[in-house]
Amino acid sequence: MRKIVINNQKGGSGKTTTAVNISAGLADKGKKVLLVDLDPGASTSIWLLGGERPEVEKDLFDLNSGAELISELALKTTVKNLDIIPFSPIRHRNTKSLKESPNKSQLLKKKFQNLPGNSWDYVIFDCAPGLNLSTVNALAASEELIIPVVAQALTLYGVIGLLETVESIQLKLNPDLHIAGILPCRVDPAIRHNMEIVELLIERFGILVYNTYIREDIKLAECPSFFQTIFQYDPKSYGATDYRAVVGEILSKDNK
Ligand SMILES: Nc1ncnc2c1ncn2[C@@H]1O[C@H](COP(=O)(O)OP(=O)(O)O)[C@@H](O)[C@H]1O
Ligand SMILES: [Mg+2]
Numbered sequence: 001m002r003k004i005v006i007n008n009q010k011g012g013s014g015k016t017t018t019a020v021n022i023s024a025g026l027a028d029k030g031k032k033v034l035l036v037d038l039d040p041g042a043s044t045s046i047w048l049l050g051g052e053r054p055e056v057e058k059d060l061f062d063l064n065s066g067a068e069l070i071s072e073l074a075l076k077t078t079v080k081n082l083d084i085i086p087f088s089p090i091r092h093r094n095t096k097s098l099k100e101s102p103n104k105s106q107l108l109k110k111k112f113q114n115l116p117g118n119s120w121d122y123v124i125f126d127c128a129p130g131l132n133l134s135t136v137n138a139l140a141a142s143e144e145l146i147i148p149v150v151a152q153a154l155t156l157y158g159v160i161g162l163l164e165t166v167e168s169i170q171l172k173l174n175p176d177l178h179i180a181g182i183l184p185c186r187v188d189p190a191i192r193h194n195m196e197i198v199e200l201l202i203e204r205f206g207i208l209v210y211n212t213y214i215r216e217d218i219k220l221a222e223c224p225s226f227f228q229t230i231f232q233y234d235p236k237s238y239g240a241t242d243y244r245a246v247v248g249e250i251l252s253k254d255n256k
Contacts, residue, residue: 002254003112003123004180005142009165010158011129014148014185016043017220018246019126021239022146024229025247027081031121034074036060037087038138039128043224045086048077050227059088061098061107061134067114079229083120091134098133105173108137131165139166140173144180151187151197151213156204180253183246184213212245 006019016039023035037044046053058065060073074083098104112123125138139145147162149155159182170177182205187194202209214220215238223233230239 001115001117001120001123002144003125003142004144004146004250005125005127005135005138006146006148007125007127007135007139007162008147008149008158009130009162010150013150013158014183014214015129016047016126018146018148018183018185018214018243019124020044020047020224021220021230021243022247022250023082023122023124024079024231025243026122026250027079028231029247029251030081031251032081032083032119033122033124034070034083034085034120036085036123036125036138038125038134040087040091041128042087044126045084047224047227048079048082048084048229049075049086050078053089054086056086056088056090059091059093060085060111061091061095061137063097063101063107067111067116070111070115071119078227079232095133104133105136105140108134108141109174112141136169136173139169139177142174143176143178145177146180147182148185148214149182149201151184151194151201153193153197155197156200159201159205179208181210181246181249182208183210186216187213188216210246210249212242212249214239214242214246217242 006015023033027033073085077084127135127138184198198213217237217239219234219237220230220239223230226233230243
């Protein structure tokens with residue numbers, strides 16, 4: 001089971017678009033995928049559950065339950081092989097006791113470690129912007145980090161800041177965490193500034209940058225309104241083509 005966290009502390013960097021479409025792309029390739037929505041904005045949950053907000057009695061961060069809770073909370077989506085744990089509106093109830101718990105940063109790690117290995121092939125965490133306790137938990141629970149970035153000035157500094165955070169997580173909480181890749185998003189190849197930023201990222205971070213970048217595509221912005229992934233909404237679009245290519249890069253590391 002590969003556990004991948006999608007994170008960038010900046011909002012609007014393409015995290016949710018990437019989390020949903022990568023998860024759907026992997027599911028499309030026959031992988032069993034669990035997408036976990038950790039953002040109180042709940043865009044991922046709304047997108048994949050057709051706008052429904054399911055009544056949930058329990059929350060992933062419940063201190064008194066273990067791995068069994070994960071399967072209990074996972075819901076089917078309209079995409080075959082893709083399940084989701086939606087953001088739970090009752091999470092805030094747990095937050096206070098969680099903050100006081102000595103293992104507050106390791107709660108997700110523990111739960112997912114005890115999950116039977118054949119439950120899902122991939123677990124993908126979509127995070128809120130900023131570095132809150134649930135993001136720290138996701139970084140502690142995962143082995144891989146995908147960093148979506150917009151190809152704009154100052155992006156580089158954001159990535160450098162995030163890499164410092166990763167280093168401290170590696171030291172304190174999770175030596176297994178590594179950068180799976182930096183993914184430039186919303187790239188318009190016709191805009192020179194965009195391409196310069198992509199080149200700058202490659203110059204600075206080398207092979208940490210995916211070979212694929214995600215082009216600016218209005219279809220990617222539209223598909224959530226129809227509660228569809230890009231592969232359901234327009235499988236021939238630039239967005240579908242590019243996300244399929246990143247999924248190929250992710251899959252190529254399956255046996256490494
Ligand atoms: N490649 C893209 N082309 C066009 N719009 C995009 C693309 N990627 C993301 N967007 C749009 O940009 C906005 C921010 O993306 P989102 O994935 O929600 O970012 P985050 O989760 O990091 O806040 C959304 O409106 C989304 O539809
Ligand atoms: Mg988001």
